[in-house]
Amino acid sequence: MISILVIGSLLIVVGFWGLLTRKNLIKMVLSIAIAETGLQLVMISIGYIKHGTAPIISGPVTGADAASMVVDPVPQALVLTAIVIGVAVNALLLSYVVSLYRKKKSLDISDFKELKW
Amino acid sequence: MFQIAIFIMGVSMIAGAVLAIVSRSLIVSVVAVGVVSLFASVLYLFLSAPDVAMTEAAIGAGLSTVIFLYAVKKTRNRDMEND
Amino acid sequence: MIKKAVSFVVIAIFSLMLFAVIKEWETASRLKPLAREYVTREPAELGASNLVTAIVVTYRGLDTLGEVTVLFLAAAGVGLFLKLRDREKKTPRRNSSEILKTGITFVLPAIIMFGVYIFLNGHLTPGGGFQGGAVIASGVLLLLLTFPDYRPKYGAIHTIESLSGTFYVLAGIAGLVLAGGFLDNRFLPAGNFGQILSAGAIPLIYTFIGLKVGTELTGILSNMKGE
Numbered sequence: 001m002i003s004i005l006v007i008g009s010l011l012i013v014v015g016f017w018g019l020l021t022r023k024n025l026i027k028m029v030l031s032i033a034i035a036e037t038g039l040q041l042v043m044i045s046i047g048y049i050k051h052g053t054a055p056i057i058s059g060p061v062t063g064a065d066a067a068s069m070v071v072d073p074v075p076q077a078l079v080l081t082a083i084v085i086g087v088a089v090n091a092l093l094l095s096y097v098v099s100l101y102r103k104k105k106s107l108d109i110s111d112f113k114e115l116k117w
Numbered sequence: 118m119f120q121i122a123i124f125i126m127g128v129s130m131i132a133g134a135v136l137a138i139v140s141r142s143l144i145v146s147v148v149a150v151g152v153v154s155l156f157a158s159v160l161y162l163f164l165s166a167p168d169v170a171m172t173e174a175a176i177g178a179g180l181s182t183v184i185f186l187y188a189v190k191k192t193r194n195r196d197m198e199n200d
Numbered sequence: 201m202i203k204k205a206v207s208f209v210v211i212a213i214f215s216l217m218l219f220a221v222i223k224e225w226e227t228a229s230r231l232k233p234l235a236r237e238y239v240t241r242e243p244a245e246l247g248a249s250n251l252v253t254a255i256v257v258t259y260r261g262l263d264t265l266g267e268v269t270v271l272f273l274a275a276a277g278v279g280l281f282l283k284l285r286d287r288e289k290k291t292p293r294r295n296s297s298e299i300l301k302t303g304i305t306f307v308l309p310a311i312i313m314f315g316v317y318i319f320l321n322g323h324l325t326p327g328g329g330f331q332g333g334a335v336i337a338s339g340v341l342l343l344l345l346t347f348p349d350y351r352p353k354y355g356a357i358h359t360i361e362s363l364s365g366t367f368y369v370l371a372g373i374a375g376l377v378l379a380g381g382f383l384d385n386r387f388l389p390a391g392n393f394g395q396i397l398s399a400g401a402i403p404l405i406y407t408f409i410g411l412k413v414g415t416e417l418t419g420i421l422s423n424m425k426g427e
Binding site: 001002005006009012013016017020021047048049050054055056057058063064066067068070072073074076077078080081083084085088089091092094095096098099 | 204207210211214215218219221222225227228229230231232234235236238239240242243249250251252255256260263264267270271274275277278281282324325326328330394413420423424
Binding site: 001003004006007010014015017021022024026027029030031033034037040044048052053055056071076079080083084086087090091094097098101105107 | 160164
């Protein structure tokens, strides 16, 4: 539906705005999480068929005319993967943040400016 | 009827996302991102996607919020903070 | 000042791209050809009721294998950076309330049984390995929150995780040797449509995925809790 497409796009823009303007490391990881949620909403709402039902074959949705009653199942399979990978990447990013904090006692990204070379 | 519910949930999701970014307290930001995930899980039901709704509710609104709260606890110093 | 201008330009370009997608969008009224192919071929060929499960486990099985690998790498990375160490100072902790300690004896077995039910019935109702694993990890999280000095048995968790991952790949190789290709589910009998022992090897594969994801998320949570 187009309203959920608009909501998802606004969430992506808000997430990227937060990533570009904030300096706190945990706020940056939170903005990445918000942008990922918006992107998954956009992907599922692209696969919506008008007056479609859930892609499960039982009851009135059987047989040869299932293809005219269900919504698109392929984006749902991809978003299932994307949600789990999103939480794994968030956990790994947060473990980097905690490890950096233990080194320098600061969560501000402008304190981590020196490179090794 | 559904359009009104989608509109109210959409407005609260965008408001929650903006609140998460401008708030001064990290705990408020983490809870706001949890609320965004929760409403996204309800919107997936409106889009006839029960598998995705279950996954988002269990992983996004549950475990991800707890992981963020553990990280906030480990990086808290006694004199507060942040941008 | 220039940083604000650059970020404003980037956000404006993003919004323009997204607006160009939304402006001429109309909701489709027929399935696309690939989806129609999957939906019409699937009941006779694979025998699973849940179409999303059939796509995730068999038609797009390699993506699921990649996702399980990414989850494993992330759990290993978290374990590397946040090594558990013995508590240096024993800060006195408040005991949890009576409600938590009494309630957990009723609720925890039900949560774990519910998680197992979700991934065993993945091919019939909405659900599957990832959702069931997340529910099991939530149950162990409840245990971690109620008893602050509780440590899960890491030997058992790592053994279950490694064995489940190995058996998942072995099931894929069994599909290669005994049936059509890697992660083909037809090497076990298809059974009656809509019963629990149907759809070939899909319940078996989802059981392994569910156990692996559950123990991995438990490992991530207890590493992030620390101590």
